[in-house]
Amino acid sequence: MKVSGTRVRAILTKELRDLRRNTSVLVAMLLIPLIFSIAPLVNILELSSAASSGVSHYNVLLYLLGIPATVPAVIAAYAVAGERQQGTLEPVLITPIRREEFLLGKALAALLPSVVVAYVVYAIVLVLIQVFAQAGVAAAVLHPSEMLVQVLFTPLIAGWSIWLGIAVSTRATDTRVAQQLGVVAGVPTAVVAALVAYAVIPATFGLGIFFVALLVFLNVTGWRVTSRMFDRERLITGTK
């Protein structure tokens, strides 16, 4: 099957334009993880230098990988259910676009803002720790290798979360239900990130490679499986 870049780009551009005119969605995407970052951040900022050796065994900031695991569901869950609810799905489906192209455009449109939000929140947390935490604590918490992991894993986790959200969206009839289920579907990934952050699952190089391979596989499989779940007839008529 040949994927048309022009058609994928048409969906992506439309989605980004729509998002730009609906900035409240972006603000909500940014505010929720910021609010949930406050408590752990305060804990770190309150630590004395003497406690720095205690936190150096952990990869505390990896819990922020919970953001790309849950935040994209807000947009992804809207991808199909929202179009259907607005009555804009049928005009798109009567064009030559293939379901794989439509979903890829939707996924990329959810990925870009999600990754930006996750990076922005991470950057804010880093700056606050660097500026306000005790020097010893900051040195113990801010590992360059951890930053690399954050940068690398954020799009992979966001991608997987998006495919889960879109899969829910292809089956849901109500956008709100789709969004709630989409967030729930991202929770297991966030839990794994938290377990690694708090060293319940030891963060090793080998494990990192395994997770990268697993997430790449899940992203490709997610695209294929979601495309198969995308049934034009059921989406248009509500039957089957």
Next chain:
Amino acid sequence: MNRREGVSPAAAAGSEPAISVAHLSKRFGDRVAFDDVSFEVGHGEVFGFLGPNGAGKTTTVRTLGTLLQPSGGSARVAGLDLNPENGVEIRTRISIMPESPGLYVRLSVRDNLECFAGLYEVVNAAARIDQALKAVNLVGRASDPCGGLSKGLRQRVSLARALLNDPQVLFLDEPTAGLDPVAARDVHELIDGLRQRGVTIFLTTHRLEEAERLCDRVAILNTTLRAIGKPDDLRLRLFPNALAVRTVAPLRDPDLVFKDLPGMKAWHRDSSGPYIIAVADTAAAAPALTRALVAAGADVLSIAESHHSLEDVYLELINEDVEVVAK
């Protein structure tokens, strides 16, 4: 129904029709949307598809537009067999203007059209969008958000969107539904313009005067195809030639007046007053009728050909179905 009546003039002339449908049917579980539908639409023809709510009109359009899989039968659309393998290619060659415009309301008119130009992979999209905007008289509103447009203007945007890929076959599904008379007239003029450009148009509508005005041929669907042909032919088929006579007072002995008219078949008095006389040839019967009325001493108000609209044809056929269901 005579199979030849479903054959378009173009097909009869030998060229492949724009749409050719043979015994097509669609079921959703036990529910039959439409059944055993056969017809052809020639290139450049405006073909009206009429029927009551739930008759299967929109489902037929969606099936021919490859959105739904037929349950039985076969079809060719824009030169291609209707099957899943040809879905992308068929959708490239046709356009459907759905009943609901389905525009992205936060985006401008131009943004909406740019999106769809991309989906159709239109070459030189900017120029094509300008052409489409010009065709629907929306050049001045290109930057307006679609959410702020009236229903009539949204229909125009929807039509402009359907023109972007320069379709061989354009399906218009209730294009004037919910529009006021002025907006509906604008859409009619746009359709007229497309007809003059030779675009094949498949028009579903509830508005019978719209079908009568715009369509070369019409089909009446009520799950199955009830009739197909030119509006005039359908009228003649269902309602024979007749003369309508209005008199100041009722005739004393109408049988005596009408019995010797050339080609006289039957007569009855309409509930609204006139005598309706079915004849073989109105032109031959009218002078004789005039003489007979004068000879009978009748005070004649008018003698005219009895005219039946497409609405009469439609109601006659649909009422037959209602009566069958009632029995």
